[in-house]
Amino acid sequence: MKNYIVFALLCITSLTQAQEALFSGGKVSSPQVHADKTVTFRLAAPQADSVQVTGDFLPTIKVETPMGKVDGPGKVNLIKNEDGIWSFTTKALNPELYTYAFIVDGFKTTDPANPFLIRDVVSVTNIFIVPGEQADLYRVQDVPHGTVASRWYDAQDLGFDRKLSIYTPPGYEQSDKEYPVLYLLHGAGGDEEAWLSLGRAAQILDNLIAEEKAAPMLVVMPNGNVGQDAAPGAGSDGYYTPQFMTPETMNGKYEAQFMDIVDFVETNYRVKANKENRAIAGLSMGGYHSMHISRFYPDTFDYVGLFSAAIMPREDKSDKGVYADFEETLKAQKDNGYKLYWIAIGESDFLYEANTEYRELLDKIGMPYEYTESDGGHIWRNWRVYLSEFVPLLFQ
Structure with a gap:
């Protein structure tokens, strides 16, 4: 009987953790592509001291690579509200497929609210599309x-x-x-x-x-x-x-x-x-x-x-x-x-x-x-x- 109770508790705990994993990404909407082609990024991180987003929708900076200095994505700060939600809204973006990632207290990570990812060599980043014109292809x-x-x-x-x-x-x-x-x-x-x-x-x-x-x-x-x-x-x-x-x-x-x-x-x-x-x-x-x-x-x-x-x-x-x-x-x-x-x-x-x-x-x-x-x-x-x-x- 005692073993059954322990097993049942483990099952409940595992189910709870699975549900948290399933629904945690749905607490915020990110990225949100608006009708005016601006895009809002959000991240729930109430304990973080700083959050930035980096991506190819931002002005480029020079980055050192094995092939020399090449154009790389810039970064910008997100602002935290009273609920611990960090956010940033871009200016209107040209239609395009874009990649991005978050930087939380100096640690680069993907967006938990966006399950769509691509790998480029060793870098894994999120993607989104601003529709229209070339991007419709x-x-x-x-x-x-x-x-x-x-x-x-x-x-x-x-x-x-x-x-x-x-x-x-x-x-x-x-x-x-x-x-x-x-x-x-x-x-x-x-x-x-x-x-x-x-x-x-x-x-x-x-x-x-x-x-x-x-x-x-x-x-x-x-x-x-x-x-x-x-x-x-x-x-x-x-x-x-x-x-x-x-x-x-x-x-x-x-x-x-x-x-x-x-x-x-x-x-x-x-x-x-x-x-x-x-x-x-x-x-x-x-x-x-x-x-x-x-x-x-x-x-x-x-x-x-x-x-x-x-x-x-x-x-x-x-x-x-x-x-x-x-x-x-x-x-x-x-x-x-x-x-x-x-x-x-x-x-x-x-x-x-x-x-x-x-x-x-x-x-x-x-x-x-x-x-x-x-x-x-x-x-x-x-x-x-x-x-x-x-x-x-x-x-x-």
Whole structure:
């Protein structure tokens, strides 16, 4: 009898704690997006001495990173009321997907009232969307939706199976049509999940295809870190702390084995397996990979997109392999012909000068390209825009 009473008390205690966990986030509404596009953040923290919010909706500050000083989010103080609720309301914000976190007495943490989170390398932040204009591309709309699948392929040149993400357009499963393919590559610290979670690639494709602004296409998002079989927590290495720059990501191995990915896609999916129906693009390190893959296989892709590309010295200094004969292979790519070579970068990006020098090289060898320059720096806000501008140019 005594054991039964103890067990019952433990059950009641556990149930009470579970209910507190379930409903504690509902004590305040945060973030609250108002009709006038201002946003209010709230946090119940009556014992705290200071609360700040930091996010990319605030003016940027310079932050020291492994890649040097880059633009980072600012921070602002919240004000506490008599009930111990801290709050801050922004000015009207432009339509956009934003990230943010709280800083409570110097400790950075997520918003307990907002269950929507994304991971960027090791940083986990909350997200919200201010609707309208460009941001409507990032929202799930009442339109036909594509399918996102996780697939494993045999990376023969690396010696183990690896994971990639594939978007198939609305209607793919019900049709017998063949489709073109965009290979979309992530940046340093990213993985096969980055373009889906941070880049909103599936929502962008769904909405552009529904508006008939983009051709229906497959989008293949591989893992560009050759030492990984999948994203941290999704592969055989289990749960571990993600790294910003994993070993061997820019030494030519990934570029050299890339046709394993193309072969897997063209064997397992209904696609148009020719140069005219292949595109490759990527951000930062993925732009570096896209540049080298497209010139190493110079008669493979008719469309190339470099988004804030990490044009920087190669790790492999030898005269063989992917990085050999750089200028000569660019000329071969030019001579083979292509439909679009698209370069985009923010005016305050730390890679701006390197991209300028690269364009000067392309000008010198007479290699045609299209160039677009945006505000801001090395940020996902730019890369989502670049994707939404690049995709409508493909396979026309």
